[in-house]
Amino acid sequence: MSFPRLITAVTALALVSAPAYAADPAKAIAKILVSKGYKTAVQTLADTHDQTVADLITLTEIPAPPFHEAERGKAYLARLQAAGLNDVETDAEGNVMGLRRGTAHVDGGPVVVFAAHLDTVFPAGTDVKVRREGTKLMAPGVGDDTRSLATLLAYLRALDAGKIKTRADILFVGNVGEEGAGDLRGVRYLFNKSKYAGRIKAFISMDGADPRYVVNQGVGSKRYHIAFHGPGGHSYGAYGMVNPMAAMGKTVADLYTIQTPSDPKTTYAASVVGGGTSVNAIPHDVFLEVDLRSESATELAKLDAQLNDILVRAVALENKARSTQYGPVTYEAKVIGERPTGRTDQAAAIVQITQAASRALGFETSFEASSTDSNVPMSLGIPAVTIGSGGSAGRAHALDEWVDVEKASSLKGMQVGLVSLLALAGAE
Numbered sequence: 001m002s003f004p005r006l007i008t009a010v011t012a013l014a015l016v017s018a019p020a021y022a023a024d025p026a027k028a029i030a031k032i033l034v035s036k037g038y039k040t041a042v043q044t045l046a047d048t049h050d051q052t053v054a055d056l057i058t059l060t061e062i063p064a065p066p067f068h069e070a071e072r073g074k075a076y077l078a079r080l081q082a083a084g085l086n087d088v089e090t091d092a093e094g095n096v097m098g099l100r101r102g103t104a105h106v107d108g109g110p111v112v113v114f115a116a117h118l119d120t121v122f123p124a125g126t127d128v129k130v131r132r133e134g135t136k137l138m139a140p141g142v143g144d145d146t147r148s149l150a151t152l153l154a155y156l157r158a159l160d161a162g163k164i165k166t167r168a169d170i171l172f173v174g175n176v177g178e179e180g181a182g183d184l185r186g187v188r189y190l191f192n193k194s195k196y197a198g199r200i201k202a203f204i205s206m207d208g209a210d211p212r213y214v215v216n217q218g219v220g221s222k223r224y225h226i227a228f229h230g231p232g233g234h235s236y237g238a239y240g241m242v243n244p245m246a247a248m249g250k251t252v253a254d255l256y257t258i259q260t261p262s263d264p265k266t267t268y269a270a271s272v273v274g275g276g277t278s279v280n281a282i283p284h285d286v287f288l289e290v291d292l293r294s295e296s297a298t299e300l301a302k303l304d305a306q307l308n309d310i311l312v313r314a315v316a317l318e319n320k321a322r323s324t325q326y327g328p329v330t331y332e333a334k335v336i337g338e339r340p341t342g343r344t345d346q347a348a349a350i351v352q353i354t355q356a357a358s359r360a361l362g363f364e365t366s367f368e369a370s371s372t373d374s375n376v377p378m379s380l381g382i383p384a385v386t387i388g389s390g391g392s393a394g395r396a397h398a399l400d401e402w403v404d405v406e407k408a409s410s411l412k413g414m415q416v417g418l419v420s421l422l423a424l425a426g427a428e
Helices: 003-016 021-022 025-033 036-045 049-060 070-081 144-163 185-192 244-255 299-320 348-359 376-379 407-425
Strands: 085-089 098-102 111-117 131-133 136-138 168-177 201-208 213-218 220-229 266-275 287-292 330-339 366-370 383-387 393-394 400-403
Touching: 003 201, 025 201, 025 407, 036 049, 036 144, 036 407, 070 085, 070 098, 070 144, 070 168, 085 111, 111 144, 111 407, 136 299, 136 348, 144 168, 144 201, 144 348, 144 393, 144 400, 144 407, 168 185, 185 201, 185 376, 201 348, 201 407, 213 376, 220 244, 220 299, 244 266, 244 287, 266 299, 266 330, 266 376, 287 299, 299 330, 348 383, 348 407, 383 407
Parallel strands: 111 168, 111 201, 201 383, 213 366
Antiparallel strands: 085 098, 098 168, 131 136, 136 400, 213 383, 220 287, 220 330, 266 287, 393 400
16 A cells, blocks of 8 residues: 555545544544434444344344355345435445435545445355354354344444434445455455445444454455366376376475564465375376465565465476376466455554544454455555454354354444444544
């Protein structure tokens, strides 16, 4: 992210929300917290807590595997329509959204986005029935990121009950494609191809639970499916022929000799393997999938180059070591995922606002680096953060994933996102 682009984005944001908020976030937050409208909104969050939990359960029990979020999207669309938003729609990529117009609304004008993702990591056929033990709800995807979807709906009820107006238009989004192979396809479309492209001046993603964490740095990643090919043959009769599995094994072994920096944190993982036909056959085809990550675009590019050098050497060594009479070992490295790095500076208004909101509500902010939907706007120089929905949760991406919906702690945590949004959008 270049410095001039950051200045442009922050200047545009200042045109949307009251400049005093960016100048003194703590003062802006304090003013919101004592306002009559906000107090009514918070009381509404408390009064409608059971509805928020019901929304959470209903949405969780609608499967939303990667690339198959449509049914959950329809249910979310209906709820956004019921909330009375304008321009409620599902875009060409499957993102579901609706606009809460501000007092400074201009058709085709700037917007602030508050988003949560519709998809989960779990494949089709996963049992997503919610189990309840006291205040704890357990089901795949209940926390990541369904709780955030329900929280956004709760905010809409609260804003309306408090008759709260904002200067800026707020676009509420349930986006597709955050997890895994989805590769952030929903927010990529939103920022690059949707009718809101070029209009988004600030972006909050709600993902996870803990209200203390503010993600202001995007961890970039590059993921490969690497297919190794060879002539194959009988394990005894063709002994001595090149073996693509040997080249694959050499690739993994050499990858794990790379020393990566801890700051900026840079990692790799050989994560999936497959192929072969029989225990008594030299395989024709095997494959390997690799995940590379870094907080630094420079370090990620360096690691990427090292992996590709390793592939060339590993295949060349195997072709030299054994017979290529029936053909050599070859490989194809296909990129199956690529997420950009990015950063929103801690001095940016959006970061200062979320930090001030956390502190005002009794939380000490911890700034984090992670891979979330905010990677995309960060990489474009658009102010963005990812925050938690409030309360506690655990075992994300596991079959025993859980959230605790105890009312008092949930309500306190939920206020961080709500007051941050109001300060950012210019509550009046």
